[in-house]
Amino acid sequence: MSRINDQMTPSYRWAKRAHDTVVSAVIATAHGKPVELGGGYDFPDTLPDIVSEAMAAAQSKHETLQYGPLYGLDELRDAIVDYLRDDGITTARENILVVNGAKHGLDLACRVFVEPGDAVIVAAPTYLNAVQILKNAEAHFVSIPQDDAGIDTEILRQRLQARHDAGEPMPKLLFDMPDFHNPTGIAMSAARRQRLVELAMYYDFFIIEDDPYRRIRFEGEPVPPIKAFDNTGRVIGLGTVSKILAPGLRIGWVNAAPPILRRMASQKSDGGTCPFLQRTLVQLFRNGKVDQHIATLSTLLRLHRDTMIDAIREHLPGTSIRTPNGGYFLWVRLPPQIDADELVRRAAKEGVSTLSGRLCFAEEPSDSFLRLAYSFSTPGQIADGIERLGRAYAAMRSEFGPPPHRDL
Structure with missing residues (x-):
């Protein structure tokens, strides 16, 4: 009996909506489990007892x-x-x-x-x-x-x-x-x-x-x-x-x-x-556990936010950030010569998971931003993760030179 498709590996006839689907995964590195600074996960230590x-x-x-x-x-x-x-x-x-x-x-x-x-x-x-x-x-x-x-x-x-x-x-x-x-x-x-x-x-x-x-x-x-x-x-x-x-x-x-x-x-x-x-x-x-949990989480995440901001100021000079009054995320603007996608790749090799801001634009994606999350990792892990990110960042600044001059 003849077969329509005799290949060992099937030829997938994807629906149009599935052609460009990208599934992100945690990248294993020589450092072991990466420090998670990319995804907006809840802080594990405060997950409620239900x-x-x-x-x-x-x-x-x-x-x-x-x-x-x-x-x-x-x-x-x-x-x-x-x-x-x-x-x-x-x-x-x-x-x-x-x-x-x-x-x-x-x-x-x-x-x-x-x-x-x-x-x-x-x-x-x-x-x-x-x-x-x-x-x-x-x-x-x-x-x-x-x-x-x-x-x-x-x-x-x-x-x-x-x-x-x-x-x-x-x-x-x-x-x-x-x-x-x-x-x-x-x-x-x-x-x-x-x-x-x-x-x-x-x-x-x-x-x-x-x-x-x-x-x-x-x-x-x-x-x-x-x-x-x-x-x-x-x-x-x-x-x-x-x-x-x-x-x-x-x-x-x-x-x-x-x-x-x-x-x-x-x-x-x-x-x-x-x-x-x-x-x-x-x-x-x-x-009342919902209200109690929100109060506890808000207090802790404020410390996480402040820790991340202090670490960014120390280890990522030349970047700019807006200090949010709540939530889970920091939006980091990079100098013009630093490509966010490349920085994310290099950061992974340093053992820290981050997210390129390019993914957050529906049109005309920009390569000038990182989205960092302070929600999941502890303050100590945040400080360590930003230091690792800073090593990748410093190497790129050294490699690509100072930012181009921009008239004010």
Whole structure:
């Protein structure tokens, strides 16, 4: 019998969306396990003890070991409503959909809103996993720069008006992280948040507000979420316990108008988010462990941030950083002669895992930035990791010479 394909190794007929998929992995080095300064993982020493809550959940196995309700457990949805109320957001159970983390919520939003070629507004830079999800949805990007107040709403207005004047279709969505933005650490001003809602109404697009880091605050007063400025249902809020509690719980939520939630829920293919984990989280909200954990984590991560900044100033001269008031990340601008991708490769050989900022741009990627995370490693490991990074950095500066002169 003849065979259509007689090769020993099969010829994979990939779907278009899978052709350019890149899976990152920890690089083994001569130093052993690398110091992790790239990924936004939770700090292992503070992961919560959930044994008693899990045992309580197990007592209701008729609920927790079955398929879960499509929208989530009512008690958890009510707990999320209370949690959001503390941030100044007025919502109700019918506005909450429980999902498997915020990325799941973004994926569902793309399924119900984005057709191939539809325009989606993002900041430049933006969250790298959001870029991949939007690419999988075959979105067309409209990238808008940021400054210290967040996404530049005047440049956005100009770009939108130009599209309107040219007869081009308006973007359907805007995605952003307004609080301790990943990767830049920027907290958007209240005026910019309000202006975004005004622009969304005028130019007919919806805002996806992803807010995983809002409660991880070190200094300053909180600004109301974008959703708090929304009176017409233009904002789709995404939340998660991955950064404030534990990513392994895989619980997030969408806060949106019921017509949006109905369509998003219909696209869920998970049979309902795990009810065992939902019931466990209900107990953690009820007994105050969520708030306690956030307070502990915020105190520790402030020390981590300060340690990393001090080490960068010592070992990476010529770079510039913005000090974030919360969150997980530092955004490091490199001198012009230092290529971020090459620095990441050399740093790996020194035994430290970092992330090139190139991955955080949906369009026109820049090779001038590193995204560093201070969330996972201890202060001692952070200091050691930045010192190792500094060795790779110093070698590149010596090899490539001083930066080119730039007129002021």
